[in-house]
Amino acid sequence: MDWLRKSAxxxxxxxxxxxxxxxxxxxxxxxLLDAPRDHEITVAQAQALGAAALWIDARSRADFEAGHxxxxxxxxxxxxxxxxxxxxxxxxPGMPVVVYCDSHGCQASxxxxxxxxxEAGVDTAKVxxxxxxxxxxx
Amino acid sequence: MKMLKPAIRLVLTALFVWAAVAKIAxxxxxxxxxxxxxxxxxxxxxxxxxxxxWLELTLAIALWQPRFSRTSAAMLxxxxxxxxxxxxxxxxxxxxxxxxxxxxxxVVSGADYLPxxxxxAGLVALAVVLWRLEKNAAPVETDxxxxxxxxx
Amino acid sequence: xxxxxxxxxxxxAAIASSACLxxxxxxxxxxLLDLDSxxxxxxxxxxxxNDGAAPVKILNIKPGCGCTxxxxxxxxxxxxxxxxxxxxxxxxxxxxxxQVPIHVQxxxxxxxxxxxxxxxxxxxxYFPANLVWPKGEKxxxxxxxxxxxxxxxxxxxxxxxxxxxxKAELIDGHDWNGALVRLTPTGDEVTGTSVVIITTAQGPxxxxxxxxxxxxxx
Numbered sequence: 403m404d405w406l407r408k409s410a411x412x413x414x415x416x417x418x419x420x421x422x423x424x425x426x427x428x429x430x431x432x433x434l435l436d437a438p439r440d441h442e443i444t445v446a447q448a449q450a451l452g453a454a455a456l457w458i459d460a461r462s463r464a465d466f467e468a469g470h471x472x473x474x475x476x477x478x479x480x481x482x483x484x485x486x487x488x489x490x491x492x493x494x495p496g497m498p499v500v501v502y503c504d505s506h507g508c509q510a511s512x513x514x515x516x517x518x519x520x521e522a523g524v525d526t527a528k529v530x531x532x533x534x535x536x537x538x539x540x
Numbered sequence: 541m542k543m544l545k546p547a548i549r550l551v552l553t554a555l556f557v558w559a560a561v562a563k564i565a566x567x568x569x570x571x572x573x574x575x576x577x578x579x580x581x582x583x584x585x586x587x588x589x590x591x592x593x594w595l596e597l598t599l600a601i602a603l604w605q606p607r608f609s610r611t612s613a614a615m616l617x618x619x620x621x622x623x624x625x626x627x628x629x630x631x632x633x634x635x636x637x638x639x640x641x642x643x644x645x646x647v648v649s650g651a652d653y654l655p656x657x658x659x660x661a662g663l664v665a666l667a668v669v670l671w672r673l674e675k676n677a678a679p680v681e682t683d684x685x686x687x688x689x690x691x692x
Numbered sequence: 693x694x695x696x697x698x699x700x701x702x703x704x705a706a707i708a709s710s711a712c713l714x715x716x717x718x719x720x721x722x723x724l725l726d727l728d729s730x731x732x733x734x735x736x737x738x739x740x741x742n743d744g745a746a747p748v749k750i751l752n753i754k755p756g757c758g759c760t761x762x763x764x765x766x767x768x769x770x771x772x773x774x775x776x777x778x779x780x781x782x783x784x785x786x787x788x789x790x791q792v793p794i795h796v797q798x799x800x801x802x803x804x805x806x807x808x809x810x811x812x813x814x815x816x817x818y819f820p821a822n823l824v825w826p827k828g829e830k831x832x833x834x835x836x837x838x839x840x841x842x843x844x845x846x847x848x849x850x851x852x853x854x855x856x857x858x859k860a861e862l863i864d865g866h867d868w869n870g871a872l873v874r875l876t877p878t879g880d881e882v883t884g885t886s887v888v889i890i891t892t893a894q895g896p897x898x899x900x901x902x903x904x905x906x907x908x909x910x
Binding site for chain 3: 461462463464465478479480481482483484486487490491495504508509510513520521522523
Protein backbone atom coordinates (compact mmCIF):
# COMPACT_ATOMS: atom_id res chain seq x y z
CA MET A 403 0.00 0.00 0.00
CA ASP A 404 2.94 2.24 -0.66
CA TRP A 405 0.94 4.23 -3.24
CA LEU A 406 -1.65 4.99 -0.55
CA ARG A 407 0.99 6.39 1.80
CA LYS A 408 2.49 8.47 -1.00
CA SER A 409 -0.91 9.78 -2.07
CA ALA A 410 -1.70 10.71 1.53
CA UNK A 411 1.67 12.48 1.80
CA UNK A 412 1.05 14.53 -1.34
CA UNK A 413 -2.47 15.44 -0.20
CA UNK A 414 -1.11 16.41 3.22
CA UNK A 415 1.64 18.60 1.73
CA UNK A 416 -0.97 20.41 -0.36
CA UNK A 417 -3.19 20.84 2.73
CA UNK A 418 -0.30 22.34 4.72
CA UNK A 419 0.54 24.74 1.89
CA UNK A 420 -3.14 25.66 1.61
CA UNK A 421 -3.24 26.28 5.35
CA UNK A 422 -0.17 28.52 5.15
CA UNK A 423 -1.74 30.48 2.31
CA UNK A 424 -4.83 31.07 4.47
CA UNK A 425 -2.58 32.22 7.32
CA UNK A 426 -0.52 34.67 5.24
CA UNK A 427 -2.75 35.67 2.33
CA UNK A 428 -5.74 37.89 3.26
CA UNK A 429 -7.48 37.04 -0.02
CA UNK A 430 -7.32 33.30 0.72
CA UNK A 431 -8.43 33.94 4.31
CA UNK A 432 -11.40 35.96 3.09
CA UNK A 433 -12.56 32.99 1.00
CA LEU A 434 -12.82 30.81 4.12
CA LEU A 435 -14.10 33.44 6.55
CA ASP A 436 -16.55 35.23 4.32
CA ALA A 437 -19.45 32.81 4.55
CA PRO A 438 -22.56 33.71 2.58
CA ARG A 439 -24.94 35.71 4.73
CA ASP A 440 -28.66 36.04 4.53
CA HIS A 441 -29.79 38.15 1.64
CA GLU A 442 -26.69 37.36 -0.45
CA ILE A 443 -26.54 35.71 -3.86
CA THR A 444 -23.53 34.45 -5.83
CA VAL A 445 -22.78 35.38 -9.43
CA ALA A 446 -23.65 31.82 -10.51
CA GLN A 447 -27.00 31.87 -8.70
CA ALA A 448 -27.81 35.33 -10.08
CA GLN A 449 -26.93 34.29 -13.63
CA ALA A 450 -29.24 31.29 -13.26
CA LEU A 451 -32.16 33.69 -12.60
CA GLY A 452 -31.74 35.05 -16.11
CA ALA A 453 -34.32 37.57 -17.30
CA ALA A 454 -36.53 36.89 -14.26
CA ALA A 455 -34.30 39.04 -12.02
CA LEU A 456 -34.32 42.81 -11.64
CA TRP A 457 -30.74 44.09 -11.44
CA ILE A 458 -30.00 47.20 -9.36
CA ASP A 459 -26.75 49.15 -9.68
CA ALA A 460 -25.93 50.85 -6.35
CA ARG A 461 -22.97 52.90 -7.62
CA SER A 462 -22.67 56.55 -8.66
CA ARG A 463 -24.27 57.76 -11.89
CA ALA A 464 -20.83 58.26 -13.42
CA ASP A 465 -19.83 54.65 -12.74
CA PHE A 466 -23.21 53.41 -13.97
CA GLU A 467 -22.89 55.27 -17.25
CA ALA A 468 -19.37 53.94 -17.76
CA GLY A 469 -20.75 50.40 -17.76
CA HIS A 470 -23.35 48.30 -16.01
CA UNK A 471 -25.19 44.99 -16.13
CA UNK A 472 -27.43 44.87 -19.19
CA UNK A 473 -30.90 46.08 -18.19
CA UNK A 474 -29.89 47.20 -14.67
CA UNK A 475 -31.54 50.18 -13.00
CA UNK A 476 -29.50 52.76 -11.09
CA UNK A 477 -30.49 53.25 -7.43
CA UNK A 478 -28.18 55.01 -5.00
CA UNK A 479 -28.46 57.23 -1.95
CA UNK A 480 -27.46 60.38 -3.82
CA UNK A 481 -30.98 60.56 -5.30
CA UNK A 482 -32.88 57.71 -3.63
CA UNK A 483 -36.38 59.24 -3.96
CA UNK A 484 -36.28 59.90 -7.68
CA UNK A 485 -34.34 56.75 -8.61
CA UNK A 486 -36.72 54.55 -6.59
CA UNK A 487 -39.65 55.38 -8.91
CA UNK A 488 -38.65 53.22 -11.92
CA UNK A 489 -37.59 50.41 -9.58
CA UNK A 490 -41.01 50.28 -7.90
CA UNK A 491 -42.74 50.56 -11.26
CA UNK A 492 -40.82 47.55 -12.57
CA UNK A 493 -40.82 45.31 -9.47
CA UNK A 494 -43.64 42.81 -8.85
CA PRO A 495 -44.02 40.79 -5.61
CA GLY A 496 -41.90 37.64 -5.89
CA MET A 497 -39.55 39.04 -8.54
CA PRO A 498 -35.92 38.40 -7.54
CA VAL A 499 -33.81 41.55 -7.13
CA VAL A 500 -29.99 41.53 -7.31
CA VAL A 501 -28.17 44.61 -6.01
CA TYR A 502 -24.52 45.12 -6.91
CA CYS A 503 -21.73 47.65 -6.60
CA ASP A 504 -18.04 47.61 -7.32
CA SER A 505 -16.29 44.95 -5.36
CA HIS A 506 -16.52 42.56 -2.42
CA GLY A 507 -15.76 45.37 0.00
CA CYS A 508 -18.41 47.74 -1.28
CA GLN A 509 -21.01 48.83 1.28
CA ALA A 510 -23.42 50.58 -1.06
CA SER A 511 -25.15 47.46 -2.38
CA UNK A 512 -25.77 46.24 1.16
CA UNK A 513 -27.30 49.57 2.20
CA UNK A 514 -29.50 49.76 -0.89
CA UNK A 515 -30.73 46.18 -0.45
CA UNK A 516 -31.55 46.85 3.23
CA UNK A 517 -33.52 49.99 2.36
CA UNK A 518 -35.38 48.22 -0.44
CA UNK A 519 -36.48 45.51 2.00
CA UNK A 520 -37.21 47.79 4.98
CA GLU A 521 -38.71 50.85 3.31
CA ALA A 522 -40.02 49.81 -0.08
CA GLY A 523 -41.40 46.35 0.71
CA VAL A 524 -39.07 44.74 -1.87
CA ASP A 525 -38.54 41.65 0.26
CA THR A 526 -36.63 39.76 -2.47
CA ALA A 527 -33.67 42.17 -2.63
CA LYS A 528 -30.31 40.40 -2.31
CA VAL A 529 -26.69 41.56 -2.51
CA UNK A 530 -24.44 40.15 -5.21
CA UNK A 531 -21.34 38.31 -3.93
CA UNK A 532 -18.72 38.52 -6.64
CA UNK A 533 -17.82 40.71 -9.59
CA UNK A 534 -20.80 42.16 -11.46
CA UNK A 535 -18.66 42.34 -14.61
CA UNK A 536 -18.84 38.54 -14.87
CA UNK A 537 -22.56 38.91 -15.61
CA UNK A 538 -23.58 40.20 -19.06
CA UNK A 539 -22.42 43.80 -19.11
CA UNK A 540 -23.11 46.77 -21.30
CA MET B 541 10.27 7.05 -27.31
CA LYS B 542 12.99 7.91 -24.82
CA MET B 543 11.99 11.59 -24.94
CA LEU B 544 8.27 10.84 -24.56
CA LYS B 545 8.24 10.59 -20.77
CA PRO B 546 10.14 13.84 -20.06
CA ALA B 547 8.13 15.62 -22.75
CA ILE B 548 4.80 14.61 -21.19
CA ARG B 549 6.13 15.47 -17.73
CA LEU B 550 7.16 18.91 -18.99
CA VAL B 551 3.77 19.60 -20.59
CA LEU B 552 1.82 18.48 -17.52
CA THR B 553 4.11 20.41 -15.16
CA ALA B 554 3.87 23.61 -17.19
CA LEU B 555 0.08 23.39 -17.47
CA PHE B 556 -0.55 22.59 -13.82
CA VAL B 557 1.92 25.15 -12.48
CA TRP B 558 0.22 27.77 -14.66
CA ALA B 559 -3.23 26.63 -13.50
CA ALA B 560 -2.17 26.64 -9.84
CA VAL B 561 -0.54 30.09 -9.92
CA ALA B 562 -3.56 31.63 -11.67
CA LYS B 563 -5.87 30.28 -8.96
CA ILE B 564 -3.57 31.23 -6.07
CA ALA B 565 -3.31 34.79 -7.45
CA UNK B 566 -7.09 35.30 -7.39
CA UNK B 567 -8.79 32.99 -4.89
CA UNK B 568 -12.08 34.87 -5.07
CA UNK B 569 -12.36 34.39 -8.83
CA UNK B 570 -11.65 30.67 -8.42
CA UNK B 571 -14.28 30.44 -5.67
CA UNK B 572 -16.84 32.06 -8.00
CA UNK B 573 -15.86 29.60 -10.73
CA UNK B 574 -16.39 26.60 -8.41
CA UNK B 575 -19.76 28.05 -7.36
CA UNK B 576 -20.80 28.34 -11.02
CA UNK B 577 -20.78 24.52 -11.38
CA UNK B 578 -23.63 24.26 -8.84
CA UNK B 579 -22.02 21.13 -7.39
CA UNK B 580 -20.66 21.94 -3.95
CA UNK B 581 -22.21 23.73 -0.98
CA UNK B 582 -20.38 26.80 0.27
CA UNK B 583 -17.96 25.27 2.83
CA UNK B 584 -16.61 22.39 0.68
CA UNK B 585 -16.30 24.90 -2.16
CA UNK B 586 -14.29 27.27 0.04
CA UNK B 587 -11.99 24.43 1.19
CA UNK B 588 -11.52 23.33 -2.43
CA UNK B 589 -10.70 26.94 -3.35
CA UNK B 590 -7.75 27.13 -0.95
CA UNK B 591 -6.55 23.52 -1.23
CA UNK B 592 -6.90 22.55 -4.91
CA UNK B 593 -4.36 25.00 -6.41
CA TRP B 594 -1.72 23.83 -3.94
CA LEU B 595 -2.55 20.22 -4.77
CA GLU B 596 -2.02 20.98 -8.47
CA LEU B 597 1.31 22.65 -7.70
CA THR B 598 2.44 19.81 -5.40
CA LEU B 599 1.57 17.14 -7.95
CA ALA B 600 3.24 19.07 -10.79
CA ILE B 601 6.49 19.31 -8.83
CA ALA B 602 6.22 15.71 -7.55
CA LEU B 603 6.26 14.49 -11.19
CA TRP B 604 10.02 15.16 -11.13
CA GLN B 605 10.68 13.28 -7.91
CA PRO B 606 11.47 9.63 -8.73
CA ARG B 607 9.82 8.31 -5.55
CA PHE B 608 6.57 10.19 -6.22
CA SER B 609 6.40 10.52 -9.98
CA ARG B 610 4.15 7.52 -10.63
CA THR B 611 1.78 8.30 -7.77
CA SER B 612 1.67 11.92 -8.84
CA ALA B 613 0.83 10.98 -12.45
CA ALA B 614 -2.00 8.73 -11.23
CA MET B 615 -3.35 11.47 -8.95
CA LEU B 616 -3.19 14.02 -11.78
CA UNK B 617 -5.14 11.63 -14.00
CA UNK B 618 -7.79 11.26 -11.29
CA UNK B 619 -7.91 15.02 -10.70
CA UNK B 620 -8.41 15.72 -14.39
CA UNK B 621 -11.08 13.02 -14.50
CA UNK B 622 -12.90 14.79 -11.66
CA UNK B 623 -12.67 18.11 -13.56
CA UNK B 624 -13.98 16.37 -16.67
CA UNK B 625 -16.95 14.92 -14.80
CA UNK B 626 -17.72 18.36 -13.33
CA UNK B 627 -17.65 19.88 -16.82
CA UNK B 628 -19.82 17.14 -18.29
CA UNK B 629 -22.47 17.44 -15.58
CA UNK B 630 -22.61 21.23 -16.03
CA UNK B 631 -22.91 20.80 -19.81
CA UNK B 632 -25.67 18.18 -19.51
CA UNK B 633 -27.59 20.37 -17.03
CA UNK B 634 -27.33 23.34 -19.39
CA UNK B 635 -25.53 25.50 -16.84
CA UNK B 636 -23.42 28.47 -17.91
CA UNK B 637 -20.16 28.27 -15.98
CA UNK B 638 -16.89 30.08 -15.56
CA UNK B 639 -14.28 27.35 -16.11
CA UNK B 640 -11.72 28.87 -13.72
CA UNK B 641 -9.21 26.33 -14.96
CA UNK B 642 -6.37 28.68 -15.87
CA UNK B 643 -7.63 31.86 -14.27
CA UNK B 644 -9.90 32.60 -17.21
CA UNK B 645 -13.19 34.23 -16.31
CA UNK B 646 -15.05 33.91 -19.58
CA VAL B 647 -18.52 32.34 -19.44
CA VAL B 648 -18.79 28.87 -20.96
CA SER B 649 -22.12 27.77 -22.40
CA GLY B 650 -23.53 25.43 -25.04
CA ALA B 651 -21.06 24.66 -27.84
CA ASP B 652 -18.28 26.55 -25.97
CA TYR B 653 -17.98 23.47 -23.76
CA LEU B 654 -16.49 21.27 -26.49
CA PRO B 655 -12.91 22.62 -26.48
CA UNK B 656 -12.84 22.48 -22.65
CA UNK B 657 -14.12 18.89 -22.64
CA UNK B 658 -11.55 17.92 -25.29
CA UNK B 659 -8.77 19.63 -23.34
CA UNK B 660 -9.61 17.89 -20.07
CA ALA B 661 -10.00 14.52 -21.78
CA GLY B 662 -6.59 15.08 -23.37
CA LEU B 663 -5.06 15.87 -19.98
CA VAL B 664 -6.53 12.69 -18.48
CA ALA B 665 -5.06 10.72 -21.39
CA LEU B 666 -1.62 12.35 -21.03
CA ALA B 667 -1.52 11.68 -17.30
CA VAL B 668 -2.58 8.05 -17.79
CA VAL B 669 0.11 7.56 -20.48
CA LEU B 670 2.72 9.02 -18.14
CA TRP B 671 1.54 6.76 -15.32
CA ARG B 672 1.88 3.71 -17.62
CA LEU B 673 5.34 4.79 -18.74
CA GLU B 674 6.41 5.31 -15.12
CA LYS B 675 4.96 1.92 -14.21
CA ASN B 676 6.97 0.16 -16.90
CA ALA B 677 10.18 2.10 -16.22
CA ALA B 678 11.64 0.71 -12.98
CA PRO B 679 10.36 -1.58 -10.19
CA VAL B 680 10.83 1.09 -7.51
CA GLU B 681 7.68 0.18 -5.58
CA THR B 682 7.55 -3.31 -4.20
CA ASP B 683 5.44 -4.77 -1.48
CA UNK B 684 6.96 -6.38 1.59
CA UNK B 685 6.35 -9.96 0.38
CA UNK B 686 8.39 -9.65 -2.83
CA UNK B 687 11.03 -7.25 -1.54
CA UNK B 688 14.52 -8.69 -1.92
CA UNK B 689 17.18 -6.45 -0.39
CA UNK B 690 19.91 -8.21 -2.41
CA UNK B 691 18.29 -7.12 -5.69
CA UNK B 692 17.44 -3.61 -4.51
CA UNK C 693 25.56 33.46 14.12
CA UNK C 694 23.79 36.56 15.42
CA UNK C 695 22.40 36.43 18.95
CA UNK C 696 18.75 35.30 19.00
CA UNK C 697 17.54 38.51 20.63
CA UNK C 698 19.16 40.61 17.94
CA UNK C 699 17.61 38.44 15.26
CA UNK C 700 14.22 38.77 16.90
CA UNK C 701 14.62 42.52 17.11
CA UNK C 702 15.56 42.71 13.42
CA UNK C 703 12.56 40.60 12.50
CA UNK C 704 10.27 42.78 14.60
CA ALA C 705 11.69 45.93 13.02
CA ALA C 706 11.20 44.48 9.55
CA ILE C 707 7.58 43.64 10.28
CA ALA C 708 6.86 46.94 12.04
CA SER C 709 8.38 48.99 9.27
CA SER C 710 6.40 47.17 6.64
CA ALA C 711 3.19 47.77 8.63
CA CYS C 712 3.39 51.56 8.72
CA LEU C 713 2.14 53.77 5.87
CA UNK C 714 5.54 54.16 4.29
CA UNK C 715 6.85 57.55 3.21
CA UNK C 716 4.04 59.65 4.65
CA UNK C 717 3.16 59.50 8.34
CA UNK C 718 -0.53 60.16 8.88
CA UNK C 719 -1.63 61.87 12.11
CA UNK C 720 -5.21 60.62 11.81
CA UNK C 721 -5.80 57.81 9.29
CA UNK C 722 -9.43 57.60 10.44
CA UNK C 723 -11.72 60.61 10.76
CA LEU C 724 -15.23 60.55 12.21
CA LEU C 725 -17.88 62.96 10.91
CA ASP C 726 -20.86 63.50 13.17
CA LEU C 727 -23.73 64.71 10.97
CA ASP C 728 -27.49 64.90 10.92
CA SER C 729 -30.02 64.87 8.09
CA UNK C 730 -30.25 68.68 8.00
CA UNK C 731 -26.59 68.93 6.95
CA UNK C 732 -25.51 68.78 3.32
CA UNK C 733 -22.32 67.01 4.29
CA UNK C 734 -19.04 67.42 6.13
CA UNK C 735 -15.34 67.68 5.55
CA UNK C 736 -12.72 65.27 6.87
CA UNK C 737 -9.16 66.53 6.99
CA UNK C 738 -6.32 64.01 7.07
CA UNK C 739 -2.96 65.58 8.00
CA UNK C 740 0.41 64.01 7.34
CA UNK C 741 4.14 64.64 7.29
CA ASN C 742 6.82 63.21 5.03
CA ASP C 743 9.11 61.68 7.60
CA GLY C 744 11.26 59.93 5.01
CA ALA C 745 14.51 61.04 3.41
CA ALA C 746 13.13 61.42 -0.12
CA PRO C 747 10.29 63.47 -1.64
CA VAL C 748 6.97 61.64 -1.81
CA LYS C 749 4.53 62.08 -4.65
CA ILE C 750 0.82 61.38 -4.24
CA LEU C 751 -0.27 59.94 -7.58
CA ASN C 752 -3.91 59.15 -7.10
CA ILE C 753 -6.66 59.26 -4.46
CA LYS C 754 -9.53 56.84 -4.82
CA PRO C 755 -12.44 56.98 -2.38
CA GLY C 756 -14.60 53.87 -2.09
CA CYS C 757 -17.81 55.84 -2.63
CA GLY C 758 -19.03 58.50 -5.03
CA CYS C 759 -20.31 60.32 -1.94
CA THR C 760 -16.77 61.41 -1.02
CA UNK C 761 -14.66 63.83 -3.06
CA UNK C 762 -11.00 64.30 -2.10
CA UNK C 763 -8.92 67.43 -2.62
CA UNK C 764 -5.21 67.94 -2.18
CA UNK C 765 -3.23 71.22 -2.07
CA UNK C 766 -0.37 69.73 -4.09
CA UNK C 767 0.94 66.33 -5.07
CA UNK C 768 4.61 66.33 -4.03
CA UNK C 769 5.99 66.72 -0.49
CA UNK C 770 9.63 67.24 0.43
CA UNK C 771 11.20 65.45 3.40
CA UNK C 772 9.90 67.02 6.61
CA UNK C 773 7.07 68.82 4.85
CA UNK C 774 3.53 68.74 6.33
CA UNK C 775 0.40 68.49 4.23
CA UNK C 776 -3.29 67.72 4.40
CA UNK C 777 -5.86 65.86 2.34
CA UNK C 778 -9.48 67.00 2.53
CA UNK C 779 -12.37 64.68 1.79
CA UNK C 780 -15.83 66.19 1.34
CA UNK C 781 -18.62 63.77 2.24
CA UNK C 782 -22.10 64.44 0.81
CA UNK C 783 -25.06 63.36 2.92
CA UNK C 784 -27.47 63.02 -0.01
CA UNK C 785 -30.34 60.83 1.20
CA UNK C 786 -28.15 58.70 3.46
CA UNK C 787 -28.83 57.83 7.09
CA UNK C 788 -26.98 55.77 9.66
CA UNK C 789 -23.32 54.83 9.67
CA UNK C 790 -21.01 54.82 6.63
CA GLN C 791 -17.36 53.79 6.48
CA VAL C 792 -15.70 55.09 3.32
CA PRO C 793 -12.21 53.75 2.55
CA ILE C 794 -9.87 56.20 0.79
CA HIS C 795 -6.94 54.64 -1.08
CA VAL C 796 -3.98 56.98 -1.57
CA GLN C 797 -1.53 55.79 -4.22
CA UNK C 798 2.02 56.99 -3.56
CA UNK C 799 4.80 57.40 -6.09
CA UNK C 800 6.96 54.66 -4.57
CA UNK C 801 4.24 52.09 -5.20
CA UNK C 802 2.82 52.08 -1.66
CA UNK C 803 -0.85 52.62 -0.94
CA UNK C 804 -2.07 54.42 2.17
CA UNK C 805 -5.49 53.33 3.41
CA UNK C 806 -7.47 56.09 5.09
CA UNK C 807 -10.96 55.84 6.48
CA UNK C 808 -13.79 58.35 6.70
CA UNK C 809 -16.57 57.31 9.04
CA UNK C 810 -19.79 59.32 8.75
CA UNK C 811 -22.60 58.99 11.30
CA UNK C 812 -25.79 60.59 10.01
CA UNK C 813 -28.53 61.08 12.59
CA UNK C 814 -31.97 61.12 11.01
CA UNK C 815 -34.10 63.94 12.42
CA UNK C 816 -37.37 62.60 11.00
CA UNK C 817 -38.81 59.23 12.01
CA TYR C 818 -41.80 57.77 10.19
CA PHE C 819 -43.75 54.55 10.11
CA PRO C 820 -44.85 52.65 8.10
CA ALA C 821 -42.79 53.33 4.97
CA ASN C 822 -44.59 50.73 2.91
CA LEU C 823 -48.40 50.47 2.67
CA VAL C 824 -50.27 47.60 1.08
CA TRP C 825 -53.93 47.15 0.27
CA PRO C 826 -54.23 43.36 -0.21
CA LYS C 827 -56.51 41.91 -2.84
CA GLY C 828 -60.15 42.27 -1.80
CA GLU C 829 -59.47 44.81 0.94
CA LYS C 830 -61.51 48.02 0.80
CA UNK C 831 -59.42 50.94 -0.52
CA UNK C 832 -59.72 52.90 2.74
CA UNK C 833 -57.28 55.70 3.62
CA UNK C 834 -54.08 54.74 5.44
CA UNK C 835 -52.05 57.18 7.53
CA UNK C 836 -48.31 57.57 8.03
CA UNK C 837 -47.03 59.52 11.06
CA UNK C 838 -43.91 61.65 10.76
CA UNK C 839 -42.21 62.63 14.03
CA UNK C 840 -39.40 65.02 14.81
CA UNK C 841 -38.22 66.88 17.89
CA UNK C 842 -39.62 70.32 18.57
CA UNK C 843 -36.06 71.62 18.72
CA UNK C 844 -35.24 70.32 15.24
CA UNK C 845 -36.13 72.84 12.58
CA UNK C 846 -38.14 70.69 10.10
CA UNK C 847 -41.01 71.69 7.83
CA UNK C 848 -42.84 69.75 5.09
CA UNK C 849 -42.61 71.77 1.90
CA UNK C 850 -44.01 69.42 -0.77
CA UNK C 851 -45.95 66.20 -1.13
CA UNK C 852 -46.19 64.28 -4.41
CA UNK C 853 -47.71 60.93 -5.40
CA UNK C 854 -46.12 59.75 -8.65
CA UNK C 855 -49.16 57.63 -9.58
CA UNK C 856 -52.32 59.79 -9.62
CA UNK C 857 -54.38 56.71 -8.67
CA UNK C 858 -53.10 57.22 -5.13
CA LYS C 859 -53.97 60.54 -3.45
CA ALA C 860 -51.52 61.90 -0.86
CA GLU C 861 -52.48 64.73 1.50
CA LEU C 862 -51.18 66.41 4.66
CA ILE C 863 -53.66 66.21 7.53
CA ASP C 864 -53.77 68.85 10.29
CA GLY C 865 -54.95 68.45 13.86
CA HIS C 866 -52.41 65.87 15.09
CA ASP C 867 -51.11 66.18 18.63
CA TRP C 868 -47.42 65.45 18.12
CA ASN C 869 -44.52 67.36 16.68
CA GLY C 870 -44.36 66.31 13.08
CA ALA C 871 -46.80 65.63 10.25
CA LEU C 872 -49.54 63.22 9.23
CA VAL C 873 -49.71 62.01 5.62
CA ARG C 874 -52.85 60.25 4.43
CA LEU C 875 -52.79 57.96 1.36
CA THR C 876 -56.01 56.98 -0.36
CA PRO C 877 -56.47 54.97 -3.57
CA THR C 878 -58.85 57.02 -5.69
CA GLY C 879 -61.28 54.17 -6.35
CA ASP C 880 -62.30 50.76 -5.04
CA GLU C 881 -60.95 49.06 -8.15
CA VAL C 882 -57.50 50.67 -8.01
CA THR C 883 -54.52 48.33 -8.39
CA GLY C 884 -50.87 49.24 -8.91
CA THR C 885 -48.12 51.02 -7.04
CA SER C 886 -47.03 54.54 -6.29
CA VAL C 887 -44.00 56.19 -4.80
CA VAL C 888 -45.00 59.16 -2.61
CA ILE C 889 -42.26 61.75 -2.09
CA ILE C 890 -42.37 63.99 0.97
CA THR C 891 -40.00 66.95 0.74
CA THR C 892 -38.88 68.76 3.88
CA ALA C 893 -36.72 71.79 4.65
CA GLN C 894 -34.42 71.16 7.56
CA GLY C 895 -32.03 73.17 9.69
CA PRO C 896 -30.92 76.78 9.55
CA UNK C 897 -29.90 76.35 5.88
CA UNK C 898 -33.38 74.96 5.04
CA UNK C 899 -31.71 71.98 3.47
CA UNK C 900 -34.06 69.93 1.28
CA UNK C 901 -34.41 66.33 2.46
CA UNK C 902 -36.88 63.88 0.93
CA UNK C 903 -38.57 60.77 2.25
CA UNK C 904 -40.42 58.09 0.32
CA UNK C 905 -43.47 56.00 0.95
CA UNK C 906 -44.38 53.06 -1.29
CA UNK C 907 -48.08 52.38 -1.74
CA UNK C 908 -49.21 49.12 -3.31
CA UNK C 909 -52.79 48.04 -4.08
CA UNK C 910 -53.04 44.38 -5.14
